[in-house]
Amino acid sequence: MREYDYAFYTESADYLLSRIPRRPEVGLILGTALGSLAEGVEEAVVIPYAEVPNFPVSTVDSHAGCFVFGTLEGKYVAVMSGRFHYYEGYEFRQLSAPIRVFKLLGVKTAIVTNAAGAVNLSYEPGDVMVIEDHINFHGASPTRGPNVKEFGPRFFDTDEMYTTALRTLALESAERRGLMEHVHEGVYFYYPGPQFETKAEVRAIRNMGGDATGMSTVTDALTAAHCSLPLLGLSLMTNMATGASKSGERPASEFDMSAVETGAGRMEEIIRDVIRHL
Numbered sequence: 001m002r003e004y005d006y007a008f009y010t011e012s013a014d015y016l017l018s019r020i021p022r023r024p025e026v027g028l029i030l031g032t033a034l035g036s037l038a039e040g041v042e043e044a045v046v047i048p049y050a051e052v053p054n055f056p057v058s059t060v061d062s063h064a065g066c067f068v069f070g071t072l073e074g075k076y077v078a079v080m081s082g083r084f085h086y087y088e089g090y091e092f093r094q095l096s097a098p099i100r101v102f103k104l105l106g107v108k109t110a111i112v113t114n115a116a117g118a119v120n121l122s123y124e125p126g127d128v129m130v131i132e133d134h135i136n137f138h139g140a141s142p143t144r145g146p147n148v149k150e151f152g153p154r155f156f157d158t159d160e161m162y163t164t165a166l167r168t169l170a171l172e173s174a175e176r177r178g179l180m181e182h183v184h185e186g187v188y189f190y191y192p193g194p195q196f197e198t199k200a201e202v203r204a205i206r207n208m209g210g211d212a213t214g215m216s217t218v219t220d221a222l223t224a225a226h227c228s229l230p231l232l233g234l235s236l237m238t239n240m241a242t243g244a245s246k247s248g249e250r251p252a253s254e255f256d257m258s259a260v261e262t263g264a265g266r267m268e269e270i271i272r273d274v275i276r277h278l
């Protein structure tokens with residue numbers, strides 16, 4: 001098997017750099033329901049993941065599976081429309097590729113979005129959570145295996161993983177846009193899926209301090225902390241987590257699509273405002 005060494009990632013990045021006019025400043029990874037931001041990118045260069053050497057390919061139907069490079073709010077950005085999840089069958093190490101490639105492209109700020117189930121009973125579908133921190137009781141790390149020292153040290157800190165300055169900026173953006181009633185700051189609980197949580201698991205997550213639960217993002221955040229890439233994580237509450245619904249027992253898979261669309265609009269407003277103010 002090919003080793004996940006520095007050259008492995010530089011082959012992906014060098015190919016992308018050969019196709020784009022300049023280095024991106026901002027890298028965005030868009031989760032479920034948030035692909036529309038990619039459509040707003042001006043002078044877009046679209047590159048399917050399948051064309052990028054060594055890059056994984058997305059298997060989720062609702063994820064587009066391509067890079068979109070171009071200008072958003074005056075900044076040159078790299079957007080990953082569609083991401084990779086552990087439940088698709090990837091190894092954890094493969095999930096380090098997006099952030100490491102961003103780093104090699106010259107990205108200075110990563111913005112990562114996801115769809116999540118609300119565990120905090122004061123949240124509602126359509127609300128946005130600025131990720132303050134995460135809990136990863138699954139335990140695995142995308143940096144497990146031989147350390148790629150060009151990216152960072154074997155042992156690394158996680159206290160600034162969800163970068164304070166970017167969280168502050170996101171909350172200021174929400175305030176500026178009059179969205180604070182629907183925006184929270186909270187803890188993301190990583191649940192590998194693909195099944196939704198049991199009711200007992202959701203109670204346990206709440207007791208442990210989780211505010212929302214989802215199946216992505218922590219791999220990106222850990223990889224970013226390892227290579228010292230500042231990161232902002234935003235979760236869109238698509239549903240109340242199992243057993244957390246106030247209107248009786250709704251299954252987690254029953255998304256209120258109008259709330260999701262409203263929430264996606266809020267998230268997009270915040271992201272655009274953050275990029276403008278970077």
Ligand code: HPA
Nearest residue numbers: 115116117213214241252
């Ligand atoms: N649980 C886990 N992941 C999710 C959920 C959920 O309820 N909703 C969207 N992604």
